[in-house]
Amino acid sequence: MSAKHPIIAVTGSSGAGTSTTSEAFRKMFNMMGINAAWLEGDSFHRFTRPEMDVEIRKAKEQGRHISYFGPQANDFPLLENFFRQYGEDGSGKFRRYLHTFDEAVPYNQMPGSFTPWQELPENTDVLFYEGLHGGAVDGETNVAQHVDLLIGMVPIVNLEWIQKIVRDTRDRGHSREAVMESIVRSMDDYLNYITPQFSRTHINFQRVPTVDTSNPFSAKAIPSLDESFVVIRFRGIKNVDFPYLLSMIQGSHMSRHNTLVVPGGKMSFAMELIMRPLIQQLIDTGKIG
Numbered sequence: 001m002s003a004k005h006p007i008i009a010v011t012g013s014s015g016a017g018t019s020t021t022s023e024a025f026r027k028m029f030n031m032m033g034i035n036a037a038w039l040e041g042d043s044f045h046r047f048t049r050p051e052m053d054v055e056i057r058k059a060k061e062q063g064r065h066i067s068y069f070g071p072q073a074n075d076f077p078l079l080e081n082f083f084r085q086y087g088e089d090g091s092g093k094f095r096r097y098l099h100t101f102d103e104a105v106p107y108n109q110m111p112g113s114f115t116p117w118q119e120l121p122e123n124t125d126v127l128f129y130e131g132l133h134g135g136a137v138d139g140e141t142n143v144a145q146h147v148d149l150l151i152g153m154v155p156i157v158n159l160e161w162i163q164k165i166v167r168d169t170r171d172r173g174h175s176r177e178a179v180m181e182s183i184v185r186s187m188d189d190y191l192n193y194i195t196p197q198f199s200r201t202h203i204n205f206q207r208v209p210t211v212d213t214s215n216p217f218s219a220k221a222i223p224s225l226d227e228s229f230v231v232i233r234f235r236g237i238k239n240v241d242f243p244y245l246l247s248m249i250q251g252s253h254m255s256r257h258n259t260l261v262v263p264g265g266k267m268s269f270a271m272e273l274i275m276r277p278l279i280q281q282l283i284d285t286g287k288i289g
């Protein structure tokens with residue numbers, strides 16, 4: 001934890017919506033005059049896409065599995081060191097994993113490759129991480145301990161798979177079969193390294209569709225926000241003003257003492273009402289109460 005160089009992390013599985021959610025944070029930071037350093041978790045993958053294909057084949061031949069959710073394909077200690085260093089002096093080296101041609105062409109690179117490592121900009125107010133492992137813990141490695149405000153982005157699993165399948169086939173050039181295979185291959189690491197993070201978060205946003213998603217592998221489109229509710233669970237944050245949130249967010253209700261449910265269309269608004277005071281508190285005092 002750091003008072004001077006706070007870290008906010010949005011953590012979630014592949015396709016959960018962490019990148020999409022980042023836009024809401026970008027807007028809030030702009031409006032609040034906060035200068036944030038941005039970090040995509042995919043920086044800490046160990047392999048390029050062709051290298052990963054080789055690793056997957058090798059693992060299969062040896063009766064093992066490897067996936068983007070686990071420590072074999074991601075450098076957790078390097079991520080922890082990055083967070084530690086940013087917390088200490090606001091510096092750090094990052095790179096980007098380029099998923100699509102749109103992302104890769106400006107760098108004159110191929111999709112599935114990394115940009116060179118580079119320094120974060122100087123004098124930022126906060127580090128904003130979005131990715132798979134903002135709350136990861138693995139043996140001696142504890143990424144979560146360095147995060148001052150940890151948010152889980154976690155649609156129910158059928159919806160998460162639909163979001164991944166639609167996005168990966170539409171934008172990242174993968175076949176439906178390849179995405180399904182990757183979901184199956186990742187299951188072990190999903191249980192061991194992704195889901196436990198959501199018990200370490202301060203807040204989880206769980207999107208729950210109200211349309212039939214019972215066969216996610218046949219879905220052609222992502223259920224919209226208006227076709228869903230969002231379950232928002234708070235943990236370890238004192239003084240959440242639930243009566244205020246309930247009065248401001250039309251159609252919201254409490255389902256438990258620490259759980260607010262809002263109509264999907266109100267998700268960005270709810271996020272703003274909830275996050276703004278917490279971000280301000282973090283910037284002003286270095287911690288959230």
Ligand SMILES: Nc1ncnc2c1ncn2[C@@H]1O[C@H](COP(=O)(O)OP(=O)(O)OP(=O)(O)O)[C@@H](O)[C@H]1O
Binds near residue numbers: 014019020132207222
């Ligand atoms: N609230 C939402 N409503 C509708 N569609 C959404 C929502 N959140 C995410 N999506 C869609 O789901 C897909 C995956 O979202 P996104 O790219 O943000 O996931 P991600 O968590 O960043 O995944 P990865 O870690 O694999 O990059 C995208 O097509 C996005 O438009």
Ligand SMILES: O=C(CO)[C@H](O)[C@H](O)COP(=O)(O)O
Binds near residue numbers: 014042049099112172
């Ligand atoms: O989203 C992911 C993890 O967050 C991807 O599965 C991983 O980054 C590999 O990307 P690609 O399939 O574009 O090579």
